[in-house]
Amino acid sequence: MPQTVRGVVAHAKGEPVSIENIIVPDPGPGEAVVRVLTCGVCHTDLHYREGGINDEFPFLLGHEATGEVETVGDGVTEVSPGDRVILNWRAVCGQCRACRRGRPWYCFETHNAAQPMTLEDGTALSPALGIGAFAEKTLVAAGQCTKVDPTADAAAVGLLGCGVMAGLGAAINTGHVERGDTVAVIGCGGVGAAAVAGAALAGAAKVIAIDLDPRKLEWATGLGATHTVDASDHDVVEAVQELTGGFGADVVIDAVGRPETWKQAFYARDLAGTVVLVGVPTPDMTVPQMPLIDVFARGGSLKSSWYGDCLPSRDFPMLVDLYQQGRLDLDAFVTERIGMDDIEAAFAKMHHGDVLRSVVEL
CATH class of the missing domain: 3.90.180.10 (Medium-chain alcohol dehydrogenases, catalytic domain)
Structure with a gap:
């Protein structure tokens, strides 16, 4: 009853x-x-x-x-x-x-x-x-x-x-981060911090955490970030390029979901690199105006990540096992x-x- x-x-x-x-x-x-x-x-x-x-x-x-x-x-x-x-x-x-x-x-x-x-x-x-x-x-x-x-x-x-899976999946399932990749994560709240952890878990050689809040950068470091960028006093694109030999990151994950952070992600990636949008925009937000030739010339992929593109029956037990093993x-x-x-x-x-x-x- x-x-x-x-x-x-x-x-x-x-x-x-x-x-x-x-x-x-x-x-x-x-x-x-x-x-x-x-x-x-x-x-x-x-x-x-x-x-x-x-x-x-x-x-x-x-x-x-x-x-x-x-x-x-x-x-x-x-x-x-x-x-x-x-x-x-x-x-x-x-x-x-x-x-x-x-x-x-x-x-x-x-x-x-x-x-x-x-x-x-x-x-x-x-x-x-x-x-x-x-x-x-x-x-x-x-x-x-x-x-x-x-x-x-x-x-x-x-x-x-929800949130942790969204971030982990943005790196692993949507961004397809591989061993040796360079990854930048813009916004290191719950979802972004999980994206940092996912990139580290996937074997990224360099994981760059970007935020305005020093506390969040500290959290991200504990979860596997190798470098941090305080966006309040650094140009994000220039900072990522400086940390990647002038090239940009292989995968840039926007965990904020604002036009300005998406634009930063677009230009902070390497040629043929991938942008993953996992931060959720509001309905009034629009893609910032950019030269279409930049979209063509830089190549690569512009992706959105829905729930970390996860399949719960596959991903949840696997990630719980990694947690139990001390690896996540x-x-x-x-x-x-x-x-x-x-x-x-x-x-x-x-x-x-x-x-x-x-x-x-x-």
């Missing part, structure tokens, strides 16, 4: 969130109820609260989560009750043109649970990224659950559910562990760049 649990709800644009009772229905076909263990506080949750995603209030916030499967609906075979899982927001369909061509990480028909979770008065909730994990339990599509090693620290590996420091991303009552304060810390991730433990 349906369960009543506590969850964090955003009722209106810009208003503080509240902890309320929510109703979680029994799982239907293809669905699962997950008992949430941990959930990271991501900028996307703040964007939801601020009305930056859409206006489908009220929102049940939270999406970077680890949990345990409690019950499953008919037809579910990929997970079972008791499984430790990381939640993802792109359950692939297996049937669209991308899936049929063997590229499920580009799936064009990803899906979520069909049933809504509600407030006690019956008002339907919009779960953040189809997950809604700032709650004691949540209802998701079973394909949003990826089974992982239950001995791994839930707070650390749950961050693979996911612990470094967990700045603090908090309760549900502390989420508004965590939003403020995140907005001011004081944390890589605050993680809610339920």
